[in-house]
Amino acid sequence: MTARRVSPNLLLNQAVARRQAQGESLVHLGFGEARLPVFAPLAARLAAGSAHNAYGPVDGGSEVREAVAGYFTRRRLPTTSDQVVVAPGSKPLLMAVQLVVPGDVMIPRPAWNTYAPQAALAGKRAFGVPIPDDCGGVPDPARLRQEIRAARVLGHDPRILVLTLPDNPTGTLAGPERIRELCAIAEEEDLLIVSDEIYRDIVHDPATPFLSPAEVAPHRTVVSTGLSKTLALGGWRIGAMRFPEGDRGRQIHDGVVSAASEVWSTLAAPMQEVAAYVYNEPPEITARLAASARLHGAVARRVHGIMTGVGAECRPPTGAFYVYPDFEPLRGTLARKGITDSLSLFEHLFDEYGIVVLAGHQLGDDERALRFKAATSLLYGATRAEQQAALDAADPVRLPHISAVLTRIEESFVKLTS
Ligand SMILES: Cc1ncc(COP(=O)(O)O)c(C=O)c1O
Structure with missing residues (x-):
């Protein structure tokens, strides 16, 4: 029987959970899950x-x-x-x-x-x-x-x-x-x-x-x-x-x-x-879906803004909860840090900044490209109370627990690209 590999996003998610359990502070953007509580009904x-x-x-x-x-x-x-x-x-x-x-x-x-x-x-x-x-x-x-x-x-x-x-x-x-x-x-x-x-x-x-x-x-x-x-x-x-x-x-x-x-x-x-x-x-489900979509959009747009702000190219997000930036315009700057492809960009973000993304080549993209997927739906908070607050907020990116992580992401990408 041929050995088969486990889906890379599931493996990454397990690795992150292990390292977080050991006390490492990571910003996990590598798994396509909406971190929101179960709707009570x-x-x-x-x-x-x-x-x-x-x-x-x-x-x-x-x-x-x-x-x-x-x-x-x-x-x-x-x-x-x-x-x-x-x-x-x-x-x-x-x-x-x-x-x-x-x-x-x-x-x-x-x-x-x-x-x-x-x-x-x-x-x-x-x-x-x-x-x-x-x-x-x-x-x-x-x-x-x-x-x-x-x-x-x-x-x-x-x-x-x-x-x-x-x-x-x-x-x-x-x-x-x-x-x-x-x-x-x-x-x-x-x-x-x-x-x-x-x-x-x-x-x-x-x-x-x-x-x-x-x-x-x-x-x-x-x-x-x-x-x-x-x-x-x-x-x-x-x-x-x-x-x-x-x-x-x-x-x-x-x-x-x-x-x-x-x-x-x-x-x-x-x-x-x-x-x-x-x-x-029923109406409460329609309302819940609308609130979730609003939250996903607000946070994805902010992360998109961070990526384009440091000079990456990135299609503006309009659905789901991901951004997929391309750091090709910054290839020269990144090469000086030893970042030359999808894998080294992933590793550098993980090792230097504790930021976990899913490297583009894991999604079938060109290994030489400087692209990754960031799941922005993991940024709503660690506790149910924080996640609920994110859903309820008119401007979720201003909530202290969300804006703190966004600032860490922004500072990391500014450093990465300077
Ligand atoms: C595009 C896409 N299709 C399907 C799925 C799988 O969904 P399900 O949980 O229904 O198996 C995912 C989950 O990551 C997805 O991103």
Whole structure:
């Protein structure tokens, strides 16, 4: 059996926890988790759901699937409950799609660090296509055409296009024009689109238009979602997927349900209770999502300001909770400190300043580039009280516990670049 590596972000998170337990003061920006407390009504639902101890249907009970169908329908994606499967996280659903749908995979470069390893587990090749200058989560359309042709010439068979809307790692959202362009390519090249919309409800400005490829290319788009990010419930493992109508969609749906039946059986019944409540979107959930998105936006913008303030290039964050700066303009200055690539930049930040980021090459980016991902959602405080204060604040970056860390980050980057 081949030895497989553990996901680099999970490894890094464990290493940071160990060093923090030994008393080291670190600023951890290397893990894509929203450090926010559990919203109280969710805990109440979970407790109520604990009485449900039967396995239940593989795709999820009808109540939760109806609720998820309603969630998509309210987002201009008319959906019936038999198009929905819920699961312990969106990760296993994304993996199941890769197992069920033949052919190789086109992913943006950089991208969330799980798509390529999942493709490898499914015996596929993943081809990273550079993202455009203005946003991540999507390949540059012209480059995508070239890379598909190049892959075919080499005997590969690209059949799946993965998009992340909004994006991890760049914290940006591709606009409607880009989505239309990519859907046209998917039609021409007969690609299935997998639209990972786990950050969909974290768009910083509610006026920003969101176009799902499932609106443009409904018969060839699978959409994944979940509660790990929007409601900071990563450890509860709640994910869902919407399959297209029609024969092709049904085939993929059935394949995913078959994989689910042999691997995870179903989403834990108490979690289905939580998911049904959330996806019905009562007003308190809508308010909580809005407050979270506001907080994520405020802190990401401030960190973006720090990065551009010292001379890095960085796409302005518009969604999710990340920034992805590029220190190429400062290459000369950094080279004098021995920083010449993604790994040495990561190490220098860790060793000199105790700042932990996820190096760009871990996300498929060029090893020689001076880029990294910073998850700004880890800056809301160490205690539940601090995190709640961050959610409640009109101007969270001015809270003493947040502004102190931001100052440390700013001072570190000023030193790094001078
Ligand atoms: C883009 C993206 N998709 C999916 C996931 C996984 O989410 P889940 O907790 O639903 O498995 C993550 C988590 O980091 C993510 O960033």
